[in-house]
Amino acid sequence: MSLEMPALIKKYTGDVETHHVTTKDGYILTMFRIPRKNYKGVILLEHSLAVDSRAWVGQGNESLAFYLWHAGYEIWLSNARGTLISSFHEIGFYDLSSQVLLAKNYSHSKIIYIGHSQGSSAGLIYSSLHPKEANNSIKLLVFILFPVSLSLLNLLLSFFLGWTPKQADPAVLNFDCGVYLSDFSWKLLLHYLQLVKSETRFQQFDYGKQRNLKYYKSELPPRPGLGTPHP
Template sequence: MLPQKLLFYSVLPILVLIFHPLYTQNNTCRTYFDYINIFTGDCYYNPDIDSDSVQVIQRYIGIHEEHTLQTDDGYILTLIRIPRKNAKEVILLQHSFLADSKIWVSQFNESVAFLFWRAGFDVWLSNSRGTFYSQKHVTLNINNPSFWNYSFHELGYYDLSAQTKYITRATQRAKIVYLGYSMGGTIGLVYGSTKPEEAAHLIKLAILIAPCSHFSPSENLLKFFVPLYCKIHEFSRSEVTAKIMPSVNWQWKIYKGFHFVFPFKKSLAYIIGLIHGWTPDESDPKFSHALLACIRSAVPLKLVLHYTQIYKSGGHLLMYDYGDKNLELYGQKEPPLYPLDKIKVPIFLIHSLNDLLSTPDDNEYLYSLLSDDVKIYGKLKIEGLNHADFAFGRHRNERVYEKILELLKRID
């Protein structure tokens, strides 16, 4: 039996190498079964998959701007703008974990960024530190471990602060609209709670879509990572504390190679269903490779560990646990909670009953912690979308983003 397995695992990569070039000629099909024969009229080559954000925007809109700014702790970020004269509002779109601005422009003409732009918005796309467009620092090189010494706290406290100030100056608008998806929701909560006065002065409305804020114990795959917490924590305090944890490693490249071959095509939908929630009707075959192409940003171990700490705490949005250094940094032995009740920016919360990462219970708990003053626009609870569907689901626009446009039109 063992020799047969060895033969199988030896031959399979060879087959992938043989057929992979064929599958990259036509990389998009209308159904999963169309991927069996990619040379039919139902399959085609989608150049967006191999393009970066700017190239995609130029292909569909024809205009863009790139703006660089520096954070207070020395990181140099790039904002991508799709400018609009006489815009109704200015909106900043904040990407999720492992992604960058490309996630907002990877759905052809249906892309969220284009939806807002065509509705009359001046659209700005965030690229948080460490992502494809934001890999510079005034003194640190990207290969320096110290470059990666940050969590989502710094993405909110420094990055979002610098971005909102820059955008309001560049557009000469008093306030902007902020839309954060997944980790983007976490970032918005960090900024709003740690710099409440500044945030309220610069942000008209914060739209939080499936924010990853509490991670209370639930039936998803995160619970399997908890036993590894102590080992990860011990490793993180060694000399390689901030060493980059790349999303595009050799295992990921192998999986992407296998994903091009039909028998493995639907594996991505099953993996997403296990982690994010089971919504098979939302899985769109034409976005299969586009979704993988968006998972390209490296992340620091510290950021992953911070989320793990929240899960291990029983679902409390705590500041980073530095162990023995907590007393020096926070004035107490345990890391403090983010003061969500101090947020002064109006919040419109959106979540799905089918989301296994940002669960309904977590969102209801989050909403209960906010003051009544910021809940003036209420919340939107939907069904049928999992966590990833907010970016790539078949009905994401009609169920989520068109509803947002309706709200923004009412409050304009």
């Protein structure tokens, strides 16, 4: 991508704001706001694994962020943490809580949350662990999930990109290669692989029986709503 995010957004919308928010556990996150007067609603877009907010703006006016902005919505673009020790529980519990409140306070409106793949997992965690806050801050939750695939290659691509080779759009292939892989946490990938192995159990990160007992007071990791995430 030849333009940096603020310049790219301004090219298509004429205006952009850069905001920084500090989470309760000390991470400083960057967000981009595409303001709009007399908006229909306020939308927060949360990206998938191994990518950042550029994923929402890489197709010009056909990008989801710009399409929704032209349709009359104010847009917020999130960038999640990407450290080695982070999982999507931390993103949902800490990052989204801070980002949603920032967007709500600036835009003076409840938020329409759209999460892609990892962003969907984080949205589930956020709404489960912060139910009162989510009820007061979120108007609608929209989850765009990755496709189910039996092929290991397709499964990995689904985790990283949100689509399989058959679903790829050649028109944006160069952009996708430039964005993926962004910095991300290997713990995130391991966490998703644990969920695949567990088949039906959506749970916090599994450290093994001994460390689970230390962190969770249980041999099995708790499910959303049964405790805060652990580092």
